[in-house]
Amino acid sequence: MAGYADDLALAHVLADSADTISMARFRALDLRVESKPDLTPVSDADTAVEKAIRATLARARPRDGVLGEEFGRSAAAAGPGSRYWVIDPIDGTKNFVRGVPIWATLIALMEGDTPVVGLVSAPALGRRWWAGRGLGAFAGKNQHSATRINVSSVRRMTDASFCYASLNGWAEIGRLDQMMDILLGVWRSRAYGDFYGYMLLAEGALDAMAEPELSLWDMAALIPIVTEAGGRITDLDGRPTADKSSVIGTNGLLHESVLTALARRS
Structure with a gap:
């Protein structure tokens, strides 16, 4: 250490x-x-x-x-x-x-x-x-x-403050309907964008953040901060993020709910 x-x-x-x-x-x-x-x-x-x-x-x-x-x-x-x-x-x-x-x-x-x-x-x-x-x-x-700093303890999507970026980007990957359902169902939604939403997540000021595509330099510094604060970061399939991947960051308690809500529909 x-x-x-x-x-x-x-x-x-x-x-x-x-x-x-x-x-x-x-x-x-x-x-x-x-x-x-x-x-x-x-x-x-x-x-x-x-x-x-x-x-x-x-x-x-x-x-x-x-x-x-x-x-x-x-x-x-x-x-x-x-x-x-x-x-x-x-x-x-x-x-x-x-x-x-x-x-x-x-x-x-x-x-x-x-x-x-x-x-x-x-x-x-x-x-x-x-x-x-x-x-x-x-x-x-x-x-x-x-x-x-530590993430929040919010457990329900209806109580969550949700942050997102680029609705156009979600449309490009075919998940705009899923994102809109989330935004209409959570307590509060805001689009802070870039690094800032993840830092608010790590501080417990909001509860989840999602972006459709990021490069490694966009996300590498964010991951230790969110995870050491008690949160979780993955791609849309729940796997560790990689270069040019989608990113979902949450307080951990909401992670499976966000993954399910953003899943591709048949």
Whole structure:
């Protein structure tokens, strides 16, 4: 466990550097924004943050691999049992470029296919969330001002606060009717999107979150935080999430109900 504590401390150092860079570019009048081949936006802040994190990891963890949204996978970030860091320099780039403060840097450490450390830093919100396997989940302004967090104890869908993203995405995978039935049947529904819904789940502020498709860098940091807070994350079939998979996060108590509600209909 001590090794994960050291890695978690390094993740905070990486996040401190990332926050300095990203906040300096947030709402900057000269922010440069381009479109990637998939037509999603990328700003000069995205690339600068990832470069800075990679440079620090090259010095501090030269044997570890790196997988980042903007610059791909290093040779060391492959193979069973490999240790590698997964970086989303700015999750919520569309918010970032429009001046909406709900965006974050996501940092995870993987051992093989398993995320063992996760950190989410949202400097425009003045908040950070983190966890290491066996170490619990915490939130606060920084690691020196932290509170342990836990998921809710809500057991019934009719009492649940449910978070979702991209109704268009659910339509694309043929589950829009199922999602609409959930939204009409729960106590409350909101679409916070990106990392934020999962962090509210980990804090117990809402009870379930679902998205139709995410990449590994979108979800790797979220998994340790939600699970160490007592929650559960799987794909639509109840399996561990993988790259480009659907994601369901719950307080655990509601998980089977959400899986059943979102199941494909014959």
